Amino acid sequence: MITLIKDRLHRWFICLLPIAYCLLFFSCGSPEIESDKKFFRYNESGEITSLDPASAKRVENIWAVNQMFNGLVQLDDNLQLVPCISKSWEISDSGRTYTFHLRNDVYFHDHPFFQNGKGRKVVAQDFVLSLFRLMDMDEEQSSKYLFSNIARDERSDNLGFIAPDDSTFKIYLIDPFPPFLNILTMQYCSVIPNEIVDRYGADFRRNPVGTGPFMFKAWEEGVKLVLVKNEHYFERDNKDTRLPYIDGITVNFIKDKQSAFIDFEKGTADMLSGADMVNIDLIIDKEGKLKPEYTGKFKMQTGSYLKTDYLGFLVDPDSAIVKKSPLRIKEVRQAIGYAIDREKIVKHLRNSIGTPAEQGFVPKGMPSFDSTLQGFTYNPDKSRELLTKAGFPGGKGIDEITLNITEQYLDLSQFIEHELSEVGIPVKIYLNRPIVQIELIANAQVNFFRKSWVADYADAENFFACFYSKNFSPKGPNYTHFKNKTYDALFEKSLNESDNAKRFEIYNRMDKILIEEAPMVPLFYDQVFRLVNNNIEGFALNPMNLLNLKRVKKK
Structure with a gap:
């Protein structure tokens, strides 16, 4: 006792x-x-x-x-x-x-x-x-x-x-x-x-x-x-x-971003981090430069960030929601990739904080990033050609697709909705609470969603694991349930290749498969953004x- x-x-x-x-x-x-x-x-x-x-x-x-x-x-x-x-x-x-x-x-x-x-x-x-x-x-x-x-x-x-x-x-x-x-x-x-x-x-x-x-x-x-x-x-x-x-x-x-910025201006804080945490329209122009009234008051820092924002598609052929959706067709997914003007997203929605994702899933700044890789670029004519190839000329006969997002990305999603409508793809935006969005995607209950992937460590394996068939969500990060034998074989081969140059070449081939099969379409590579006192x-x-x-x- x-x-x-x-x-x-x-x-x-x-x-x-x-x-x-x-x-x-x-x-x-x-x-x-x-x-x-x-x-x-x-x-x-x-x-x-x-x-x-x-x-x-x-x-x-x-x-x-x-x-x-x-x-x-x-x-x-x-x-x-x-x-x-x-x-x-x-x-x-x-x-x-x-x-x-x-x-x-x-x-x-x-x-x-x-x-x-x-x-x-x-x-x-x-x-x-x-x-x-x-x-x-x-x-x-x-x-x-x-x-x-x-x-x-x-x-x-x-x-x-x-x-x-x-x-x-x-x-x-x-x-x-x-x-x-x-x-x-x-x-x-x-x-x-x-x-x-x-x-x-x-x-x-x-x-x-x-x-x-x-x-x-x-x-x-x-x-x-x-x-x-x-x-x-x-x-x-x-x-x-x-x-x-x-x-x-x-x-x-301090959760309110305006209050946090006032705190920073007064010198009570030495740094603010993240473009989402400040009113970027108030502080920087569309070219990503500090506005004249703030020039000299503090420093702005930007740089590569190992983070890719993308649109994901559930592509599991056994899923009921996939079987009845036009997104089951590869050419429709590719058409979406070519219908979106990424430069406008970065310049007008993000005030040039970020880089258009036109090379693949692996972001700029990763040691294996290949700037010569040809990914999705803005090409509405090619988008329409792909829709015709898929059996939907001018978008005729294609069912409305639902894009699942959270409120934070409403402006981005409305822009995407407009871009896709221009080539004939009807889109409905559905807002979910963040926790609900996470659960829906993890449990393969939605087939079109906005998501991002941030590196856990500085190797592209961390990104390519998101499409390895043994990593299906909810136990792994393959939220699209993408399955491709060639891709899987390359992924497994990369795990046994200690020579960086050879491994990076394998990564390049994997990224090309992702572009061709389009289980996702990248939107932009994010940037680190900080405001720092002088x-x-x-x-x-x-x-x-x-x-x-x-x-x-x-x-």
Whole structure:
């Protein structure tokens, strides 16, 4: 009975400690932080649901987690793999064994649950436990699929995460997988202190302890998140100065974009991110330039983003909704692809934020992107020819098709409706709530929809997996239920090709099949868009749209 009472008191203490701390921290107004000009402040219009790397699926979560945690390897701003906690590595056994050599100067953040409250050194066994934790997650956990290719150690019945000593970590794969190192750059794969996770349990989501450049300070969900500088961070710049430069980060949660912009104009925030989060018609012209009244007031940054917006078609021949739809005919889908003026979409609906998607499904900025690939371009005459070939000359006899969207994309969908009507294709727009839209598409209950795909990691395999027949939704990302033997064979071949040039050629052939069979038609390749105050320096963009603040300076 005494033990039971102690256990309950311990759990209550763990639950109440962060709540009490937040109340104290925020009720005092944190004057030392609010007055400190070296804190980087940004607004998050979305919702951060967890600070646990295992839940780093949403961009809001990813950005926060990226400040507090590290993995074995990381990407630089040019998407090149560079060391992180692992200072070097080797790949052997025909691409099935990865051996990582760890730094010996990486420590977890200080925390009361560590001995004497001081963060301990990271060792290889920490990676064994961290990655095993991902594989031990519930089936619906997004991170679980990443390690479906992990083998078992030949010397034991353990999963293929092995720590021969404190500074060596090995991973064994069942089959070679060339993009595997890119997977390890994802925030899911960050190292965590297992003893702290065990103490907090599910509440680790709001009590994170990592190794990153910033440490958790306080979080009042939906109100404010505060991170502070890790004075013992292991990375240094090329002048041997310890990173990070700034003293901390504060995140506010203002959902109204006009209020967020006013906050930014006043200097209360240092950055706004995303073209959807500002009134772009107010700020930039149709050529994508800051309007004169804002020129010099702040900086605008744009760059490639590994994200493709597209129209998807359910093409499963066994589906009842496909059998009775004109979209079952390839030429009709192709006609839709040629009927849409993508340059108008980018210029007039997005104020030149983005690039017309005229090369294929893989976006500009991906290392394997091929600018010479001929995809769908605006050609209404060709669109009409394809409709005639499909048996619908001038659109005669074709049934109305329903485009499923969410309200956020109503303007875009109305433009598409107009474009298709010009070649004789009647379209009805149907608005769904976001959660309903997701479920309808995942469960193959709609056959025409707007969607986007954002890279999980910097390899086109991540995009082509969306059309591999073994990845049918809802268990996989093949929302169109596209199935093509040649495509599948090429996809499987690419997984065993370690030579980048040869693998990229396979990717090119796969993209050509997607253009020909048209289970989707790309609309535009998105761009990273940020407004940044003039007193911020060293704020680089990257095509993964990661928020990297360890090298940012504030004047």
